[in-house]
Amino acid sequence: MEEKEVYFGVFLLIVILLNIAFIANSFEKTTISSKATQAYGTVTAFVISCATRQNLSLIDGWNFPSFYVNMTNDSISKVLSSIEGNYEYILEWNSTSQQFNIWSRQGVKEFKEFSPNKSYFIFLNQPDNISLCGDFYSNYSILLLPGWESPNYIYEYPSNISNKNFYNVSFYYMLKWNDSRQKFLIYSPESLYPDFRQINPGEGFFIRTEGGVLRYIRNSSA
Amino acid sequence: MKKVVGFVVLFLFTISLSEAGIYLGVVDGYIKDVDGNPIYNANVSLFVNGCSGDECYGSALSEPTGYYIIYNLNLPASGTVSLSAIKVYNSTVIGSVSNVQATADAYQIVHKNLTICYPPSMPTLFPAPDAHTKNFTFTWTSGIDPFGKLIYDQFKLDSESFYNATSSLTRTNLDFGTHTWYIRTCNNYCCSSASSDIFTAINNAPTVPTNITATDLGNNKTSLAWISGTDPDGDNVYDEVYWNGTLYPYILSPFNVTTELLIEWKVRTCDIYNSCSDWVEQSSVMCGAANLTCPSCPPCICGGRSKTPITNIPKTKIYCNGILYSEDYLVSISIDTRSKRLSIIGMNESFRDLDLEYCMWCTNGKQDGDESYIDCGGSCPPCKGIHGEETFPSIPFTKIPIIAEIPQVRKIESVMPSYIVNNIILSIICVSIAVTWLIVRYIIKIIYKIKIIK
Numbered sequence: 001m002e003e004k005e006v007y008f009g010v011f012l013l014i015v016i017l018l019n020i021a022f023i024a025n026s027f028e029k030t031t032i033s034s035k036a037t038q039a040y041g042t043v044t045a046f047v048i049s050c051a052t053r054q055n056l057s058l059i060d061g062w063n064f065p066s067f068y069v070n071m072t073n074d075s076i077s078k079v080l081s082s083i084e085g086n087y088e089y090i091l092e093w094n095s096t097s098q099q100f101n102i103w104s105r106q107g108v109k110e111f112k113e114f115s116p117n118k119s120y121f122i123f124l125n126q127p128d129n130i131s132l133c134g135d136f137y138s139n140y141s142i143l144l145l146p147g148w149e150s151p152n153y154i155y156e157y158p159s160n161i162s163n164k165n166f167y168n169v170s171f172y173y174m175l176k177w178n179d180s181r182q183k184f185l186i187y188s189p190e191s192l193y194p195d196f197r198q199i200n201p202g203e204g205f206f207i208r209t210e211g212g213v214l215r216y217i218r219n220s221s222a
Numbered sequence: 223m224k225k226v227v228g229f230v231v232l233f234l235f236t237i238s239l240s241e242a243g244i245y246l247g248v249v250d251g252y253i254k255d256v257d258g259n260p261i262y263n264a265n266v267s268l269f270v271n272g273c274s275g276d277e278c279y280g281s282a283l284s285e286p287t288g289y290y291i292i293y294n295l296n297l298p299a300s301g302t303v304s305l306s307a308i309k310v311y312n313s314t315v316i317g318s319v320s321n322v323q324a325t326a327d328a329y330q331i332v333h334k335n336l337t338i339c340y341p342p343s344m345p346t347l348f349p350a351p352d353a354h355t356k357n358f359t360f361t362w363t364s365g366i367d368p369f370g371k372l373i374y375d376q377f378k379l380d381s382e383s384f385y386n387a388t389s390s391l392t393r394t395n396l397d398f399g400t401h402t403w404y405i406r407t408c409n410n411y412c413c414s415s416a417s418s419d420i421f422t423a424i425n426n427a428p429t430v431p432t433n434i435t436a437t438d439l440g441n442n443k444t445s446l447a448w449i450s451g452t453d454p455d456g457d458n459v460y461d462e463v464y465w466n467g468t469l470y471p472y473i474l475s476p477f478n479v480t481t482e483l484l485i486e487w488k489v490r491t492c493d494i495y496n497s498c499s500d501w502v503e504q505s506s507v508m509c510g511a512a513n514l515t516c517p518s519c520p521p522c523i524c525g526g527r528s529k530t531p532i533t534n535i536p537k538t539k540i541y542c543n544g545i546l547y548s549e550d551y552l553v554s555i556s557i558d559t560r561s562k563r564l565s566i567i568g569m570n571e572s573f574r575d576l577d578l579e580y581c582m583w584c585t586n587g588k589q590d591g592d593e594s595y596i597d598c599g600g601s602c603p604p605c606k607g608i609h610g611e612e613t614f615p616s617i618p619f620t621k622i623p624i625i626a627e628i629p630q631v632r633k634i635e636s637v638m639p640s641y642i643v644n645n646i647i648l649s650i651i652c653v654s655i656a657v658t659w660l661i662v663r664y665i666i667k668i669i670y671k672i673k674i675i676k
Contacts, residue, residue: 062244098299098328100244121244147329148329148330173248173293173331175293184244184245184246184293184294186293188289188291190250190291191285191291192285192287192289193285206246208329208331
């Protein structure tokens with residue numbers, strides 16, 4: 001090897017080292033300090049107007065809400081985006097198998113969207129509120145299979161239960177959830193002292209029927 | 223459970239969620255009395271069979287219509303529940319139904335009607351007194367039905383089943399001992415709890431026989447006699463004798479038996495209910511073939527007699543007035559210091575204390591009295607056994623051989639191993655030879671020098 005080539009090699013090595021140092025230095029300069037408390041720039045906000053809204057106060061533990069606004073996007077992540085990180089489990093009643101389908105943040109996700117026909121159990125780690133935007137329902141029908149069903153209660157006003165009938169469906173029992181006791185309340189037409197006599201806006205419920213169609217008819221006077 | 227989400231909770235890592243099971247199980251129905259009237263405020267309780275964990279139990283009070291409903295139950299589809307209900311009035315349970323089984327449908331729902339019966343009140347019984355009898359009469363007063371329904375009573379004794387009965391009831395031939403009788407009052411639907419009483423049919427065993435004796439009658443006969451025990455209850459008694467491996471019931475004293483040389487027997491007294499006293503036992507040596515007319519012995523003032531047991535003597539026959547009754551492993555030697563003669567008498571271990579004492583003339587070295595030879599025969603030890611065995615007439619004790627003790631000789635061994643000893647000896651021999659050779663050589667040299675000098 002000639003002397004020149006040695007010098008050239010040393011030179012190249014120095015150049016390479018210098019380049020590496022330069023590149024590293026440039027990266028450091030482009031890193032935002034974690035201690036920064038202010039940033040300057042321009043932010044563009046898009047505000048969507050919402051005529052009808054459902055506000056839900058959810059407790060830590062199991063909640064059993066219904067949605068009385070018809071949302072355009074029913075995906076779980078979208079609907080519960082405002083409480084992202086606080087909900088862990090969602091249960092959807094499978095009326096065919098008479099079991100719950102499960103959505104787990106850490107595990108299985110047997111469904112990914114809320115159905116407008118169903119009420120859902122949602123488990124929160126801590127209390128939180130959500131505000132849902134959508135249209136109110138008008139008249140609406142939900143098909144009920146024999147056995148237990150957990151249909152969505154779609155109105156923003158309460159509806160009374162009359163003996164063995166609820167929105168034109170004959171039933172044996174109705175259950176709704178007591179948040180504080182974390183247990184069901186029951187309505188039995190046979191009982192003189194049922195736990196409840198009406199379904200309130202935002203409340204989910206179970207109903208045991210021989211099947212039928214739940215025909216919601218909006219009360220124009222409500 | 224698949225149809226509930228209790229299992230979901232298992233995945234949760236928040237402790238507070240362990241109580242957050244969502245259970246759809248429902249049990250409902252109506253509670254009525256036997257006439258179909260609803261029962262208000264009956265306490266219904268249930269448990270889900272095979273359930274463990276949350277919501278396995280539930281209870282409810284019935285409504286005025288008799289309707290009850292229990293929910294939030296951890297009840298699977300086709301699961302079963304055990305239902306019970308009680309009706310309390312003035313802090314008293316006046317009606318109940320228990321352990322009614324029911325099965326859930328495919329939707330975890332049980333619909334089960336319950337019927338509660340109001341039983342009559344418990345009958346009042348009059349305790350049966352303890353008595354020495356096998357026949358008892360039981361008396362009671364029937365309970366009362368709260369609604370005036372037709373009633374009847376049921377009786378049972380000990381572990382029998384209840385059967386219909388009316389007061390008073392007599393039961394005969396009961397076993398002696400403690401018994402319990404029960405009586406309850408029933409209507410057509412249910413019965414009251416039973417009233418009960420414990421009583422004892424007493425029977426005391428007779429006392430044990432006394433004064434038991436076995437008398438040698440000679441001619442191989444023995445008379446067993448005793449005085450029977452008495453029965454504290456005044457019952458008639460009889461005696462049982464157990465002799466020679468056989469139980470002889472209903473035996474009167476005296477009881478003559480064919481003599482054995484050694485007779486062991488026992489007797490007890492029993493009453494007519496076969497309750498018996500303890501056995502009383504006796505053992506005696508009989509000499510059934512002995513001459514009943516033994517010559518009268520002079521007073522046996524045998525001063526200076528002593529006995530020394532000698533062991534390691536082969537079997538020695540033991541005779542009772544010439545009749546072999548046992549074989550001996552020990553003998554005793556009676557030494558009469560006045561006559562200086564020995565009387566060697568066989569003594570069985572178990573009869574060591576019998577001390578077959580013979581008259582003085584049996585050890586004086588002379589044929590006198592009724593002896594058939596010197597100191598034997600007649601009232602003395604026989605000269606020959608009935609089978610020709612040798613007996614031991616007296617002998618002068620100067621003839622007793624004296625056995626000298628042979629002292630032990632102790633062998634002392636060398637402490638040094640033999641091969642070392644051998645080597646040393648060999649070495650010594652070699653050295654000795656060498657030294658000897660040197661000495662010889664030296665001597666030869668000297669001799670040689672001397673010769674030269676000479």
